[in-house]
Amino acid sequence: MRVQVRSGDSFWHYSRLFMVPLNLIIDSNPTINPSALQIGQEVQIPGFIVQKYTLKKGDTFWKLSEARHLSVDALLLLNQNVNPNQLQAGQSINIPQRVITPFINGKKPYNFKALTADIANLKSVFPFIQVNNIGKSVLGKPIQEIRLGKGTKKVHFNASFHANEWITSGILMALLNHFLLSLTNAKPIRGLSTMPLYQAVDLSIVPMVNPDGVDLVVNGPPAEVKEQVVSINRGSTDFTGWKANIRGVDLNNQFPAKWEVEKERKEEKAPAPRDFPGDAPLTEPETIAMANLARTRQFDRMLAFHTQGEEFYWGYEGLEPPESRVLAAEFARVSGYEPIQYIDSFAGYKDWFIKEFRRPGFTIELGSGINPLPLSQFDEIFEEVLGIYLAALYM
Template sequence: MKVKIRSGDTFWYYSQLFLVNVQLIIDSNPNLKSSSLPVGQEVNIPGFITQQYTIKRGDTFWKLAAARHISVDALLLLNQTKNPNLLKPGDIILLPKRVTYFVVNGKIEYNSTKLQEDLVKLKEIYPFITERSVGTSVLGKPLHVIKIGKGPKKVQINASFHANEWITTPILMRLVNEYVRSLTNNYPIRGLNPLPLYHQVELTIVPMVNPDGVDLILNGPPSKMKDEVIKINKGSTDFSGWKANIRGVDLNNQYPANWDIEKKRKEPKQPAPRDYPGDAPLTEPEAKAMADLARSGRFDKMLAFHTQGKEFYWGYEGFEPPQSKVIATEFERVSGYRAIQYVDSHAGYKDWFIQEFRKPGFTIELGKGVNPLPLSQFDEIYQEVLGIFLASLYM
């Protein structure tokens, strides 16, 4: 919600007027200096939208404010061109509405277009969220990166490395929505106060690492690569088993962590719907972008959301730090998922992250069944992974 600054207004006053933490307001207005707000310029108030209201006989600002448990000055701020003493039936005014609902509807087929739409909505309501592209896919689609918080602890969470594991994206986006909603409404999540986390943690989210692959699963093959993709899929137009990017390279087998072992033993020796590690490490733009992000982000912890198995992997070749076991124990407790230290697998993003940075890294296998998991599992998976999400921030 945008309001126009009046003489004497301050971020602190807006915080008291709308009951929103002042740091969230400051971070929602990075181009404004809190020491001197310019009169007449617009300022963002996070967690609110405006609604039009038609004045009825007997309405006054005082009555409207009292009925909605808001300050009269909030109405005056939103309706600076209106004389509150001259209201008449039929006049249109603006009312502030606190957003307490979920913006993200995750229980739908969630392609890259839907992701883009939700990012626009979230940034509009919660402008303390920052968003940028860390790179592009083979087909030129942006690889979105969301940041929330300004703390010294840096956590990265990503989803949809694999195309037919696309349900991980709406799950992760709903978690983001839950977090920012709780921040502006100042309510706990499972008893945990979110505001200290905002001040302690810089959270980086990559909600869809493989947008071309996800769109292939949900929308069918792109016209410019239709023949090539069907050929890679052995002539079939059933793409439900497709994990790779649009060029048939498995993005989670692309990292220089014993990549040569995976290259030698993986059955596909050419582009395939799954498991082909490419001709060399980091040949694919999506994999390279994620490696660049890890190098520049200097994350203290990384979580990669996959499906399926209701388990997670937290070690690699003994490179994981002692803290990883402590975190894994807590993840297991809050989710019911089984913690597994080592599996016979290499060249994954988690493997490389642990090897490269000696920091805790986790591959979280959400849900259970046959990929792509059905949306009927959404609520169950969400409740299971919510504890992991929160633990990743406070540990």
């Protein structure tokens, strides 16, 4: 919500007026000096939207504010061109509306269009988040990162490395929406206050690593590559089993962590719907973007959301630090998922992250069944991984 500064206004006054943490107002306006507000300057208030209201006979700012548990000054701030002593029925005014319920609907076939709209909506309501493009997919779609928090502990989540695991993107976005609402409304999640997490953590989220592949599974093939992807798919137009990017390269088999072993033993030696690791590691723009992000940001821990199995993998060749075991035990406790230290599968992002940085990395396999998982599992998966999300930030 945007407001215009009046004489005597301050960020502190806005914080008290709307009961929003002062630090979130400051972080929502990074280019504004809180000590030098200018009359007429536009300021963003997180956690609110503006609703239009048509006045009825007998309405006053006092009555409207009382009914909505608002200060009269909040109405005055949003309606600076309205004379409160000369209100008329039928007149339209602005009313600040606190956002208290989640508005991200991840419980649907979640494609790139849905993700982009949801990121824009989150940025509008919670302007203290940053949205960065870390690279582009094969077809030129931006690979988007959401970043927030003021701390030194760097935590990264990602989802939808694999195309038919698109439910992970909706889950991750719903988790973020839940967390952001907790911050602006000062409401704990499972008894845990989230503002200390915001202050302690620099959080990075890439909710859709493989947007071309996700769109292929959810929407069907785009015209410009239809012939190519149908050919890779052995002539079939059923793409529900497709895990790869649009070029038929499995992005989670693309990283230089025993890539040669995977290349040798994989049956797929050419582009395929799944399991083809490419002709060399890090050939695809999506994997290059994710590797560059980790190298640039130097995350302290990383969690990659996949499906399925209700388990997670946390080791690689004995290179994982002792901290990984502690985190794994807590993740298992809060989710009920089975922790598995080693698995005979390599060249994944988690493997490379552990190998490259000697820091905790995890592949979290959400839900159970056959991919794409049915949306009927969404709510259950959300509750299972909410504990993992919080523990990754807290511990």
